[in-house]
Amino acid sequence: MSTQGTRIEEKLYQNRYVVDAGKPHIKVRDHDIPSPALKSLVTACPASCYSLNEQGRVEIVADGCMECGTCRVVCAATGEVEWNYPRGGYGVLFKFG
Protein backbone atom coordinates (compact mmCIF):
# COMPACT_ATOMS: atom_id res chain seq x y z
CA MET A 1 0.00 0.00 0.00
CA SER A 2 2.48 2.63 -1.08
CA THR A 3 1.53 6.07 -2.32
CA GLN A 4 4.29 5.95 -4.93
CA GLY A 5 1.95 4.67 -7.62
CA THR A 6 -0.40 7.64 -7.46
CA ARG A 7 -0.13 9.70 -10.61
CA ILE A 8 -2.58 12.55 -10.51
CA GLU A 9 -1.96 13.45 -14.16
CA GLU A 10 -3.39 10.09 -15.22
CA LYS A 11 -6.51 10.65 -13.13
CA LEU A 12 -7.13 14.15 -14.47
CA TYR A 13 -6.52 12.97 -18.01
CA GLN A 14 -9.85 11.09 -17.82
CA ASN A 15 -11.76 14.30 -17.19
CA ARG A 16 -13.21 16.82 -19.62
CA TYR A 17 -12.45 20.49 -19.26
CA VAL A 18 -13.25 23.65 -21.20
CA VAL A 19 -10.36 25.90 -20.21
CA ASP A 20 -11.03 29.64 -20.25
CA ALA A 21 -7.58 30.50 -21.66
CA GLY A 22 -5.93 33.45 -19.99
CA LYS A 23 -8.72 33.82 -17.40
CA PRO A 24 -7.87 31.60 -14.43
CA HIS A 25 -10.76 31.48 -11.95
CA ILE A 26 -8.44 31.02 -8.98
CA LYS A 27 -5.47 33.24 -8.12
CA VAL A 28 -2.91 33.14 -5.35
CA ARG A 29 -2.27 36.58 -3.87
CA ASP A 30 1.32 37.87 -4.18
CA HIS A 31 3.38 36.78 -1.22
CA ASP A 32 6.97 36.34 -0.07
CA ILE A 33 6.37 33.63 2.49
CA PRO A 34 3.30 31.40 2.20
CA SER A 35 1.27 30.70 5.35
CA PRO A 36 1.10 27.07 6.55
CA ALA A 37 -2.49 27.02 5.23
CA LEU A 38 -1.42 28.06 1.74
CA LYS A 39 1.48 25.61 1.79
CA SER A 40 -0.87 22.77 2.80
CA LEU A 41 -2.68 23.16 -0.54
CA VAL A 42 0.30 21.58 -2.29
CA THR A 43 -0.93 18.27 -0.85
CA ALA A 44 -4.60 19.02 0.00
CA CYS A 45 -5.75 20.05 -3.49
CA PRO A 46 -7.33 16.96 -5.08
CA ALA A 47 -6.22 18.07 -8.56
CA SER A 48 -2.69 18.97 -7.44
CA CYS A 49 -3.09 22.47 -8.88
CA TYR A 50 -0.74 24.00 -6.31
CA SER A 51 3.05 23.71 -6.25
CA LEU A 52 5.96 25.27 -4.42
CA ASN A 53 8.36 27.15 -6.71
CA GLU A 54 12.13 27.63 -6.29
CA GLN A 55 11.60 30.91 -4.43
CA GLY A 56 9.51 29.08 -1.84
CA ARG A 57 6.27 30.68 -3.07
CA VAL A 58 3.08 28.79 -3.82
CA GLU A 59 1.88 28.84 -7.42
CA ILE A 60 -1.32 27.65 -9.01
CA VAL A 61 -2.14 26.26 -12.43
CA ALA A 62 -5.91 25.81 -12.30
CA ASP A 63 -6.41 23.92 -15.58
CA GLY A 64 -7.14 20.60 -13.82
CA CYS A 65 -9.34 22.21 -11.14
CA MET A 66 -12.53 20.32 -10.27
CA GLU A 67 -14.03 23.42 -8.59
CA CYS A 68 -14.41 21.71 -5.23
CA GLY A 69 -13.55 24.79 -3.13
CA THR A 70 -11.12 23.14 -0.71
CA CYS A 71 -8.39 25.75 -1.30
CA ARG A 72 -10.78 28.63 -0.69
CA VAL A 73 -12.00 27.08 2.57
CA VAL A 74 -8.47 26.27 3.81
CA CYS A 75 -7.21 29.79 3.06
CA ALA A 76 -10.34 31.71 4.04
CA ALA A 77 -8.69 32.93 7.22
CA THR A 78 -5.49 34.14 5.50
CA GLY A 79 -7.13 35.52 2.35
CA GLU A 80 -4.30 34.22 0.16
CA VAL A 81 -6.59 32.51 -2.37
CA GLU A 82 -8.95 34.46 -4.60
CA TRP A 83 -11.63 32.04 -5.78
CA ASN A 84 -14.40 32.41 -8.30
CA TYR A 85 -16.46 30.01 -10.35
CA PRO A 86 -15.27 29.86 -13.94
CA ARG A 87 -17.42 31.77 -16.43
CA GLY A 88 -20.63 29.96 -17.32
CA GLY A 89 -19.92 26.94 -19.52
CA TYR A 90 -16.19 26.82 -18.72
CA GLY A 91 -14.19 24.66 -16.33
CA VAL A 92 -14.65 21.00 -15.48
CA LEU A 93 -17.43 19.08 -17.22
CA PHE A 94 -18.41 15.89 -15.42
CA LYS A 95 -19.74 13.08 -17.61
CA PHE A 96 -20.76 11.03 -14.56
CA GLY A 97 -20.29 13.29 -11.52
Place this chain on the structure above:
Amino acid sequence: MATIEERFDAIVVGAGPAGNAAAYTMAKAGLKVLQLERGEYPGSKNVQGAILYADALEKIIPDFREDAPLERHVIEQRIWMMDDTSHTGMHYRSEDFNEEKPNRYTIIRAQFDRWFNAKVREAGGIVLCETTVTELVKDTKGHVIGVLTDRHGGPLLADVVVMAEGVNGLVGQRAGLRDELKPQAVALAVKEMHFLPQEVVESRFNLSGDAGVVIEAMGAVSKGMVGTGFLYTNRESISVGIGCIVEDLAKSGVTPYALLDQFKAHPSIAPLIAGAEVKEYAAHLIPEGGFRSMPAIYGGGWVVAGDAAHLVNSVHREGSNLAMTSGRIAAETIIWLKRRREPCAFDNLAEYRKRLEASFVLKDMRKYQKIPGLLHNNRQLLNLYPRMLSGVAQSWLRVDGKAKRSKEAEIFKAVRKQRGVVGLVADGLRLARAWR
Protein backbone atom coordinates in the same frame (compact mmCIF):
# COMPACT_ATOMS: atom_id res chain seq x y z
CA MET B 1 -25.68 40.30 -24.32
CA ALA B 2 -29.29 39.34 -24.03
CA THR B 3 -31.49 41.36 -21.76
CA ILE B 4 -34.50 39.77 -20.17
CA GLU B 5 -37.01 42.46 -19.36
CA GLU B 6 -39.76 40.34 -17.89
CA ARG B 7 -40.10 39.81 -14.19
CA PHE B 8 -40.27 36.27 -12.84
CA ASP B 9 -42.22 34.87 -9.93
CA ALA B 10 -39.03 33.09 -8.87
CA ILE B 11 -35.41 32.72 -9.91
CA VAL B 12 -33.73 29.45 -8.92
CA VAL B 13 -29.93 29.45 -8.70
CA GLY B 14 -28.55 26.00 -9.53
CA ALA B 15 -29.82 22.79 -11.13
CA GLY B 16 -28.92 20.13 -8.60
CA PRO B 17 -31.46 18.16 -6.53
CA ALA B 18 -32.57 21.19 -4.48
CA GLY B 19 -32.82 23.58 -7.44
CA ASN B 20 -34.57 21.11 -9.69
CA ALA B 21 -37.05 20.16 -6.95
CA ALA B 22 -37.85 23.82 -6.31
CA ALA B 23 -38.04 24.86 -9.97
CA TYR B 24 -40.16 21.84 -10.95
CA THR B 25 -42.61 22.26 -8.08
CA MET B 26 -43.13 25.96 -8.81
CA ALA B 27 -43.30 25.58 -12.61
CA LYS B 28 -45.82 22.78 -12.27
CA ALA B 29 -48.00 25.03 -10.10
CA GLY B 30 -48.00 27.60 -12.90
CA LEU B 31 -45.46 30.06 -11.53
CA LYS B 32 -43.14 31.86 -13.94
CA VAL B 33 -39.78 30.32 -13.09
CA LEU B 34 -36.28 31.10 -14.35
CA GLN B 35 -33.55 28.61 -13.41
CA LEU B 36 -29.87 29.49 -13.85
CA GLU B 37 -27.10 26.89 -14.08
CA ARG B 38 -23.41 27.55 -14.62
CA GLY B 39 -22.62 24.17 -16.21
CA GLU B 40 -22.82 23.37 -19.92
CA TYR B 41 -25.76 21.12 -19.07
CA PRO B 42 -27.50 20.47 -15.73
CA GLY B 43 -25.40 17.95 -13.83
CA SER B 44 -22.09 18.78 -15.47
CA LYS B 45 -20.80 20.45 -12.28
CA ASN B 46 -22.47 18.08 -9.84
CA VAL B 47 -20.88 15.24 -7.90
CA GLN B 48 -22.32 12.64 -5.53
CA GLY B 49 -21.66 8.99 -4.55
CA ALA B 50 -24.48 8.51 -5.45
CA ILE B 51 -27.57 7.06 -3.77
CA LEU B 52 -31.06 8.32 -4.60
CA TYR B 53 -33.70 7.99 -1.88
CA ALA B 54 -36.96 7.32 -3.69
CA ASP B 55 -39.30 8.78 -1.10
CA ALA B 56 -38.06 12.37 -1.50
CA LEU B 57 -38.35 12.24 -5.30
CA GLU B 58 -41.68 10.39 -5.23
CA LYS B 59 -43.21 13.33 -3.37
CA ILE B 60 -42.20 15.54 -6.33
CA ILE B 61 -42.48 13.23 -9.37
CA PRO B 62 -44.53 10.16 -8.29
CA ASP B 63 -43.91 8.20 -11.51
CA PHE B 64 -40.18 8.99 -11.78
CA ARG B 65 -39.34 5.28 -12.18
CA GLU B 66 -40.85 5.31 -15.68
CA ASP B 67 -38.03 7.27 -17.29
CA ALA B 68 -35.44 8.44 -14.72
CA PRO B 69 -31.90 7.14 -15.37
CA LEU B 70 -31.56 4.77 -12.40
CA GLU B 71 -28.65 2.35 -12.02
CA ARG B 72 -29.48 -0.35 -9.45
CA HIS B 73 -31.93 -0.60 -6.57
CA VAL B 74 -30.10 -1.31 -3.33
CA ILE B 75 -30.80 -4.70 -1.78
CA GLU B 76 -27.72 -4.93 0.39
CA GLN B 77 -25.93 -2.48 2.66
CA ARG B 78 -22.48 -3.30 4.05
CA ILE B 79 -20.84 -1.29 6.80
CA TRP B 80 -17.16 -2.14 7.07
CA MET B 81 -14.83 -1.27 9.93
CA MET B 82 -11.36 -1.59 8.52
CA ASP B 83 -7.80 -1.99 9.72
CA ASP B 84 -4.89 -2.26 7.31
CA THR B 85 -5.54 -5.84 6.22
CA SER B 86 -9.08 -6.69 7.37
CA HIS B 87 -12.64 -5.54 7.59
CA THR B 88 -15.24 -6.38 10.20
CA GLY B 89 -18.57 -6.15 8.44
CA MET B 90 -22.16 -5.54 9.29
CA HIS B 91 -24.25 -6.57 6.30
CA TYR B 92 -27.94 -6.37 5.69
CA ARG B 93 -29.39 -7.94 2.57
CA SER B 94 -33.06 -8.57 2.04
CA GLU B 95 -35.28 -9.96 -0.68
CA ASP B 96 -37.85 -7.45 0.63
CA PHE B 97 -35.83 -4.70 -1.10
CA ASN B 98 -36.68 -6.35 -4.44
CA GLU B 99 -40.04 -4.63 -4.39
CA GLU B 100 -42.24 -3.03 -7.00
CA LYS B 101 -41.22 0.43 -5.90
CA PRO B 102 -37.72 0.13 -4.45
CA ASN B 103 -36.63 2.51 -1.72
CA ARG B 104 -33.04 3.35 -2.69
CA TYR B 105 -31.21 3.41 -6.01
CA THR B 106 -27.66 4.04 -7.11
CA ILE B 107 -27.55 6.79 -9.72
CA ILE B 108 -25.02 8.70 -11.84
CA ARG B 109 -25.58 12.34 -11.03
CA ALA B 110 -24.60 14.00 -14.30
CA GLN B 111 -27.21 11.85 -16.06
CA PHE B 112 -29.82 11.99 -13.32
CA ASP B 113 -29.68 15.79 -12.91
CA ARG B 114 -30.05 16.23 -16.65
CA TRP B 115 -33.21 14.12 -16.58
CA PHE B 116 -34.63 15.99 -13.56
CA ASN B 117 -33.96 19.31 -15.21
CA ALA B 118 -35.71 18.20 -18.42
CA LYS B 119 -38.79 17.71 -16.21
CA VAL B 120 -38.48 21.36 -15.12
CA ARG B 121 -38.57 22.45 -18.76
CA GLU B 122 -41.51 20.16 -19.51
CA ALA B 123 -43.37 21.78 -16.62
CA GLY B 124 -42.82 25.20 -18.19
CA GLY B 125 -39.74 26.46 -16.34
CA ILE B 126 -37.18 28.48 -18.31
CA VAL B 127 -33.66 27.10 -17.85
CA LEU B 128 -30.51 28.97 -18.84
CA CYS B 129 -27.28 26.96 -18.71
CA GLU B 130 -23.70 28.24 -19.00
CA THR B 131 -24.83 31.14 -16.83
CA THR B 132 -23.03 31.89 -13.56
CA VAL B 133 -24.90 34.06 -11.08
CA THR B 134 -22.42 36.64 -9.83
CA GLU B 135 -24.43 38.51 -7.21
CA LEU B 136 -27.81 39.22 -5.69
CA VAL B 137 -29.59 42.47 -6.45
CA LYS B 138 -31.23 44.17 -3.47
CA ASP B 139 -33.52 47.17 -3.19
CA THR B 140 -32.78 50.11 -0.90
CA LYS B 141 -34.28 48.24 2.06
CA GLY B 142 -32.02 45.22 1.53
CA HIS B 143 -34.82 43.07 0.12
CA VAL B 144 -33.54 40.71 -2.62
CA ILE B 145 -35.19 41.52 -5.96
CA GLY B 146 -33.08 39.59 -8.45
CA VAL B 147 -29.64 38.49 -9.59
CA LEU B 148 -26.77 39.57 -11.83
CA THR B 149 -25.12 36.97 -14.07
CA ASP B 150 -22.00 36.82 -16.21
CA ARG B 151 -24.11 36.69 -19.39
CA HIS B 152 -26.77 39.36 -19.07
CA GLY B 153 -26.12 43.07 -19.09
CA GLY B 154 -28.76 44.05 -16.58
CA PRO B 155 -30.28 42.38 -13.56
CA LEU B 156 -32.78 39.53 -13.81
CA LEU B 157 -35.69 40.35 -11.53
CA ALA B 158 -38.01 38.13 -9.50
CA ASP B 159 -40.28 38.21 -6.46
CA VAL B 160 -38.07 35.65 -4.75
CA VAL B 161 -34.66 34.04 -5.32
CA VAL B 162 -34.23 30.37 -4.36
CA MET B 163 -30.55 29.77 -3.70
CA ALA B 164 -29.83 26.12 -4.45
CA GLU B 165 -26.28 26.88 -5.43
CA GLY B 166 -24.59 23.98 -3.70
CA VAL B 167 -21.99 23.63 -1.00
CA ASN B 168 -19.71 26.51 -2.01
CA GLY B 169 -22.61 28.94 -1.97
CA LEU B 170 -20.66 31.96 -3.18
CA VAL B 171 -23.74 33.99 -4.15
CA GLY B 172 -25.23 33.98 -0.67
CA GLN B 173 -21.84 34.29 0.98
CA ARG B 174 -20.88 37.37 -1.01
CA ALA B 175 -24.23 38.97 -0.29
CA GLY B 176 -23.44 38.57 3.42
CA LEU B 177 -26.26 36.08 3.98
CA ARG B 178 -23.98 33.36 5.34
CA ASP B 179 -20.39 32.77 6.40
CA GLU B 180 -17.60 30.97 4.58
CA LEU B 181 -17.43 27.22 5.21
CA LYS B 182 -15.23 26.22 8.14
CA PRO B 183 -12.42 23.70 7.43
CA GLN B 184 -13.60 21.54 10.37
CA ALA B 185 -17.22 21.54 9.17
CA VAL B 186 -16.73 20.42 5.59
CA ALA B 187 -15.40 17.21 4.05
CA LEU B 188 -13.58 16.77 0.77
CA ALA B 189 -14.63 13.64 -1.08
CA VAL B 190 -12.83 12.24 -4.11
CA LYS B 191 -14.17 9.43 -6.23
CA GLU B 192 -13.55 7.48 -9.39
CA MET B 193 -15.88 5.74 -11.83
CA HIS B 194 -14.68 2.20 -12.49
CA PHE B 195 -16.27 0.50 -15.49
CA LEU B 196 -16.71 -3.26 -15.72
CA PRO B 197 -18.99 -5.48 -17.79
CA GLN B 198 -22.42 -5.74 -16.20
CA GLU B 199 -22.09 -9.50 -15.58
CA VAL B 200 -18.76 -8.95 -13.78
CA VAL B 201 -20.36 -6.42 -11.43
CA GLU B 202 -23.19 -8.87 -10.79
CA SER B 203 -20.99 -11.89 -10.14
CA ARG B 204 -18.63 -10.03 -7.80
CA PHE B 205 -21.52 -8.87 -5.64
CA ASN B 206 -23.80 -11.87 -6.06
CA LEU B 207 -26.44 -9.84 -7.86
CA SER B 208 -29.02 -10.39 -10.56
CA GLY B 209 -31.26 -8.05 -12.51
CA ASP B 210 -31.13 -4.44 -11.39
CA ALA B 211 -30.24 -5.20 -7.75
CA GLY B 212 -27.23 -3.47 -6.20
CA VAL B 213 -24.91 -3.37 -3.20
CA VAL B 214 -23.49 -0.37 -1.36
CA ILE B 215 -20.54 -0.39 1.03
CA GLU B 216 -19.65 2.30 3.57
CA ALA B 217 -16.20 1.91 5.11
CA MET B 218 -14.49 3.47 8.08
CA GLY B 219 -11.34 2.97 10.09
CA ALA B 220 -7.73 2.79 8.98
CA VAL B 221 -8.67 3.86 5.47
CA SER B 222 -9.02 7.48 6.65
CA LYS B 223 -5.51 7.47 8.19
CA GLY B 224 -6.62 8.80 11.56
CA MET B 225 -8.75 11.56 10.08
CA VAL B 226 -12.52 11.90 10.40
CA GLY B 227 -13.66 10.31 7.18
CA THR B 228 -15.33 7.42 5.40
CA GLY B 229 -14.88 5.47 2.19
CA PHE B 230 -17.62 4.13 -0.04
CA LEU B 231 -18.19 1.74 -2.91
CA TYR B 232 -21.48 1.67 -4.81
CA THR B 233 -22.49 -0.70 -7.60
CA ASN B 234 -23.98 0.87 -10.71
CA ARG B 235 -25.29 -1.06 -13.71
CA GLU B 236 -21.94 -1.44 -15.41
CA SER B 237 -19.66 0.58 -13.22
CA ILE B 238 -18.59 0.95 -9.61
CA SER B 239 -18.32 4.32 -7.86
CA VAL B 240 -15.49 4.21 -5.35
CA GLY B 241 -14.47 7.15 -3.20
CA ILE B 242 -13.32 8.47 0.14
CA GLY B 243 -13.94 11.69 2.02
CA CYS B 244 -12.23 13.39 4.97
CA ILE B 245 -12.77 16.55 6.95
CA VAL B 246 -10.84 19.34 5.19
CA GLU B 247 -9.10 20.57 8.35
CA ASP B 248 -7.77 17.05 9.05
CA LEU B 249 -6.68 16.59 5.46
CA ALA B 250 -4.81 19.91 5.29
CA LYS B 251 -2.95 19.04 8.51
CA SER B 252 -2.16 15.46 7.48
CA GLY B 253 -0.02 16.20 4.44
CA VAL B 254 -1.70 13.23 2.74
CA THR B 255 -2.97 13.90 -0.77
CA PRO B 256 -6.63 13.05 -1.43
CA TYR B 257 -5.69 10.95 -4.46
CA ALA B 258 -3.14 8.91 -2.47
CA LEU B 259 -5.83 8.33 0.15
CA LEU B 260 -8.18 7.12 -2.60
CA ASP B 261 -5.53 4.88 -4.15
CA GLN B 262 -4.73 3.34 -0.76
CA PHE B 263 -8.40 2.69 -0.17
CA LYS B 264 -8.64 1.03 -3.59
CA ALA B 265 -5.56 -1.06 -2.82
CA HIS B 266 -7.00 -2.40 0.45
CA PRO B 267 -7.22 -6.20 0.21
CA SER B 268 -10.97 -6.04 0.89
CA ILE B 269 -11.61 -3.49 -1.89
CA ALA B 270 -9.04 -4.30 -4.59
CA PRO B 271 -10.61 -7.55 -5.87
CA LEU B 272 -14.00 -5.84 -6.23
CA ILE B 273 -12.68 -3.29 -8.74
CA ALA B 274 -9.87 -5.34 -10.30
CA GLY B 275 -9.49 -4.93 -14.05
CA ALA B 276 -11.89 -1.99 -14.27
CA GLU B 277 -11.44 0.91 -16.64
CA VAL B 278 -11.44 4.25 -14.83
CA LYS B 279 -13.34 6.89 -16.77
CA GLU B 280 -13.57 9.83 -14.41
CA TYR B 281 -12.02 11.31 -11.29
CA ALA B 282 -14.09 13.84 -9.34
CA ALA B 283 -13.80 15.91 -6.19
CA HIS B 284 -16.50 17.67 -4.21
CA LEU B 285 -17.09 19.23 -0.79
CA ILE B 286 -19.78 17.97 1.60
CA PRO B 287 -21.09 20.25 4.36
CA GLU B 288 -20.72 17.98 7.41
CA GLY B 289 -21.08 20.53 10.20
CA GLY B 290 -24.68 19.56 10.86
CA PHE B 291 -27.41 21.62 12.49
CA ARG B 292 -25.01 23.82 14.43
CA SER B 293 -23.25 25.08 11.29
CA MET B 294 -26.47 25.83 9.41
CA PRO B 295 -26.78 29.39 8.11
CA ALA B 296 -29.96 31.47 8.01
CA ILE B 297 -32.21 29.84 5.43
CA TYR B 298 -34.59 32.67 4.56
CA GLY B 299 -34.81 36.45 4.44
CA GLY B 300 -36.50 39.25 2.53
CA GLY B 301 -36.91 37.93 -1.01
CA TRP B 302 -34.73 34.83 -0.62
CA VAL B 303 -34.60 31.26 0.63
CA VAL B 304 -31.78 28.68 0.66
CA ALA B 305 -32.12 24.92 0.08
CA GLY B 306 -29.88 21.86 -0.10
CA ASP B 307 -26.12 21.85 0.47
CA ALA B 308 -26.00 25.67 0.48
CA ALA B 309 -28.09 25.42 3.68
CA HIS B 310 -25.78 22.63 4.99
CA LEU B 311 -28.66 20.15 4.97
CA VAL B 312 -26.65 16.94 5.23
CA ASN B 313 -27.22 14.10 7.68
CA SER B 314 -23.69 12.74 7.88
CA VAL B 315 -24.61 9.87 10.23
CA HIS B 316 -27.04 8.33 7.74
CA ARG B 317 -25.14 9.49 4.63
CA GLU B 318 -28.21 11.42 3.48
CA GLY B 319 -28.03 14.70 1.60
CA SER B 320 -29.71 14.65 -1.79
CA ASN B 321 -33.03 13.70 -0.18
CA LEU B 322 -32.75 16.62 2.25
CA ALA B 323 -31.89 18.81 -0.75
CA MET B 324 -34.93 17.69 -2.75
CA THR B 325 -37.23 17.96 0.23
CA SER B 326 -36.02 21.43 1.22
CA GLY B 327 -36.29 22.57 -2.42
CA ARG B 328 -39.83 21.23 -2.61
CA ILE B 329 -40.86 22.79 0.70
CA ALA B 330 -39.32 26.16 -0.28
CA ALA B 331 -41.32 26.01 -3.52
CA GLU B 332 -44.55 25.03 -1.76
CA THR B 333 -44.11 27.94 0.65
CA ILE B 334 -43.65 30.37 -2.25
CA ILE B 335 -46.70 28.93 -4.07
CA TRP B 336 -48.73 29.26 -0.87
CA LEU B 337 -47.74 32.93 -0.50
CA LYS B 338 -48.52 33.63 -4.18
CA ARG B 339 -52.00 32.14 -3.83
CA ARG B 340 -52.63 34.31 -0.77
CA ARG B 341 -51.28 37.33 -2.72
CA GLU B 342 -48.75 37.95 -0.02
CA PRO B 343 -45.21 39.22 -0.76
CA CYS B 344 -42.11 37.08 -0.25
CA ALA B 345 -41.06 39.25 2.68
CA PHE B 346 -38.90 38.15 5.62
CA ASP B 347 -41.83 37.52 7.97
CA ASN B 348 -43.79 35.57 5.38
CA LEU B 349 -40.88 33.36 4.36
CA ALA B 350 -40.48 32.32 8.00
CA GLU B 351 -43.16 29.82 6.98
CA TYR B 352 -40.43 27.93 5.04
CA ARG B 353 -38.42 27.42 8.22
CA LYS B 354 -41.59 26.40 10.07
CA ARG B 355 -42.47 23.78 7.48
CA LEU B 356 -38.91 22.48 7.34
CA GLU B 357 -38.92 22.14 11.13
CA ALA B 358 -42.09 20.06 10.88
CA SER B 359 -40.51 17.74 8.31
CA PHE B 360 -37.89 15.03 8.81
CA VAL B 361 -35.27 17.44 7.45
CA LEU B 362 -34.76 19.66 10.48
CA LYS B 363 -35.93 16.98 12.93
CA ASP B 364 -33.02 14.78 11.80
CA MET B 365 -30.60 17.71 11.63
CA ARG B 366 -31.50 18.57 15.23
CA LYS B 367 -31.27 14.96 16.38
CA TYR B 368 -27.65 14.58 15.29
CA GLN B 369 -26.43 18.08 16.09
CA LYS B 370 -23.84 16.86 18.61
CA ILE B 371 -22.30 14.20 16.36
CA PRO B 372 -19.93 16.42 14.32
CA GLY B 373 -18.44 17.81 17.54
CA LEU B 374 -18.13 14.34 19.04
CA LEU B 375 -16.19 13.07 16.02
CA HIS B 376 -14.06 16.21 15.94
CA ASN B 377 -12.94 15.66 19.52
CA ASN B 378 -12.57 11.87 19.33
CA ARG B 379 -11.21 11.27 15.85
CA GLN B 380 -8.65 8.76 17.13
CA LEU B 381 -11.52 6.42 18.03
CA LEU B 382 -12.43 6.02 14.36
CA ASN B 383 -9.11 4.30 13.97
CA LEU B 384 -8.97 2.51 17.32
CA TYR B 385 -12.32 0.71 17.38
CA PRO B 386 -12.08 -0.91 13.94
CA ARG B 387 -8.57 -2.11 14.90
CA MET B 388 -9.84 -3.47 18.22
CA LEU B 389 -12.74 -5.25 16.53
CA SER B 390 -10.40 -6.80 14.02
CA GLY B 391 -8.07 -7.98 16.80
CA VAL B 392 -10.96 -9.51 18.72
CA ALA B 393 -12.37 -11.24 15.66
CA GLN B 394 -9.02 -12.60 14.64
CA SER B 395 -8.13 -14.04 18.08
CA TRP B 396 -11.60 -15.56 18.33
CA LEU B 397 -11.50 -17.19 14.91
CA ARG B 398 -7.95 -18.53 14.86
CA VAL B 399 -7.82 -22.13 16.03
CA ASP B 400 -4.45 -22.48 17.64
CA GLY B 401 -4.62 -25.05 20.41
CA LYS B 402 -5.25 -22.46 23.16
CA ALA B 403 -8.06 -23.14 25.62
CA LYS B 404 -11.08 -20.91 24.97
CA ARG B 405 -11.06 -19.51 28.52
CA SER B 406 -7.49 -18.26 28.18
CA LYS B 407 -8.31 -16.94 24.72
CA GLU B 408 -11.18 -14.88 26.14
CA ALA B 409 -8.92 -13.58 28.87
CA GLU B 410 -6.37 -12.56 26.24
CA ILE B 411 -9.02 -10.72 24.23
CA PHE B 412 -10.27 -8.78 27.26
CA LYS B 413 -6.71 -7.95 28.25
CA ALA B 414 -5.95 -6.62 24.77
CA VAL B 415 -9.12 -4.50 24.75
CA ARG B 416 -8.37 -3.10 28.22
CA LYS B 417 -4.86 -2.25 27.12
CA GLN B 418 -6.06 -0.39 24.06
CA ARG B 419 -8.81 1.65 25.59
CA GLY B 420 -9.43 0.66 29.22
CA VAL B 421 -12.80 -0.14 30.80
CA VAL B 422 -13.36 3.47 31.85
CA GLY B 423 -12.59 4.66 28.33
CA LEU B 424 -14.95 2.12 26.81
CA VAL B 425 -17.81 3.10 29.09
CA ALA B 426 -17.15 6.82 28.59
CA ASP B 427 -17.10 6.44 24.79
CA GLY B 428 -20.38 4.55 24.92
CA LEU B 429 -21.99 7.22 27.08
CA ARG B 430 -20.70 10.06 24.93
CA LEU B 431 -22.04 8.41 21.79
CA ALA B 432 -25.39 7.66 23.41
CA ARG B 433 -25.72 11.26 24.61
CA ALA B 434 -24.85 12.70 21.18
CA TRP B 435 -27.12 10.23 19.41
CA ARG B 436 -30.23 10.75 21.53
